[in-house]
Amino acid sequence: MELNKQQLRRVRDRHHRRHGIKPAAARVARDARRFLARSFNVREGRAPYHVIRKRFVSGAQLNGTHLCILIVAMTIACIGLDTNSDIAIVGAMLICPLMGSVLAVAYGVATLDRRLTEQALAGLLLQMAFCLVTSTIYFRLSPIASTTAAITDNSTPTVWDLAIALAGGFAGGLGNTRDQEPATLISGVAVATALMPPLCAAGYGIAAASLPLFLSALYEFGINVVFIALAAEGVLLALRVPLKRDLNDDGIVTDEESRLADELSRKVRRRVIAGTIVFAIPCMLFTAGSIGSASQGVQDGYGVVQTTRELAAVLPGLEDYSVGSEVSANMTGGATDGGAGSATREVVARVSTQRELSDAEKETARRLIRLNVPELTRVEFSSAS
Template structure:
């Protein structure tokens, strides 16, 4: 084998190793998974409120373990991935439906956190709360690559169930919303802006990453 053939062989191996289409689920299966995952139900909203209270307690106590537990049970990411599917497929009714559902989840989350922090005897912001008020470039990287990992895991034939929990922890959608609730309950508007911005950064770059992968998978467009 000459050098040129060897280089071509290496390129083929790398192409196969990193191909997103090799073990990709069918387009119908991807659509079903993502849209089902974004459906808002009474059960999902109850779980979301529980997750917000747990995360708020964790932030109030500066307990990283409790915060991680809350992020693991939060159903909020499903709406972002479903919205990305609606955007890439030009299915605007789906996009509007899941964006409105996402907005409702945000409103309920912030309301639950606000009520908790209004009733909480601990009024001083903890280190964990303050950490959610200063977004950085690293937060963008974490959200983007976390979103890539999440959508890749969701679009495989053998869906990798361990990916989404890991992405939920890494991208940390819940703590900034809890911090927004703390800010409203205690009149800390300076913290509200930082926490809200961090949440929007996380949500947007997860959405963007999902759109990129779904485009590469050539998701069919609605006519």
């Protein structure tokens, strides 16, 4: 009796299972999984748990030297933001000690060590206060203090800051758990995540009495702190760092305490994830609005799209409308006399129609354009006829 293809396949599969023979595709998939597991095994090269704890806990310990370095770093950062000096900003971030407190918070949350978490948070808040006071005093005394591009950049939270904080927190958490000393890696993470410049910008907001700038810069700092800690906590959980199971600190760990610690750990993880998602919503909305505005082009800062629709409704035969800036040179004393010159910036709108417009139509067009372009200098009309 001849077997069909489906029956032959079943017979072959039973034979392979009976003799432990795996199909070629299954072998390839299994080997690929093993290769990826070996390549991305973060547990390999892990330092002993007591060494990991010592490294993370040391970041929560403050002393006079620590705070002096913080003030010096903040002063350098203020000078960098005030003068748009990238070198000064990077130098301040290299010596900034804020990262240690953030990683200590992550360790305390991941291991359910309430005392360490409270100590690290208190240290972080104290350092924030020192940074804000230092930057406020600097910008109050600086004769050139102004809203520079660097200050604007560090008070505008976006999703990209969130992504950098996640990547930096992962690298910082991973570096602190390796056998080798993580000093170089942690310095690089401190530069990438930029904890200090937003605090510096917040201090400028206080000095300039600008509440929106202060809140925006402080929120950007908060985004960095929260997502650095979240990523570092994820690394610690992946490495299965032991929980603090002695919940009542009596020196004895009972089975009930161990069970409660496991339940509390899962509950804390869910709350942390939910809280960080909610905290990131304003950042996502701000980024979406920025992308939407940027996609309309620079010219639409003058409301070109909207004004074009309005002009088309009142000017029959409208062909084109545009707005642009022009710079004209004015000579005093005459060019041939070597007189002094000055430059004048003008905002010029151009309206092109199929026919010549009447004076009333031109005046209506000017009024519509000026609604979206208050700084309008003049309107130039042209027609095909």
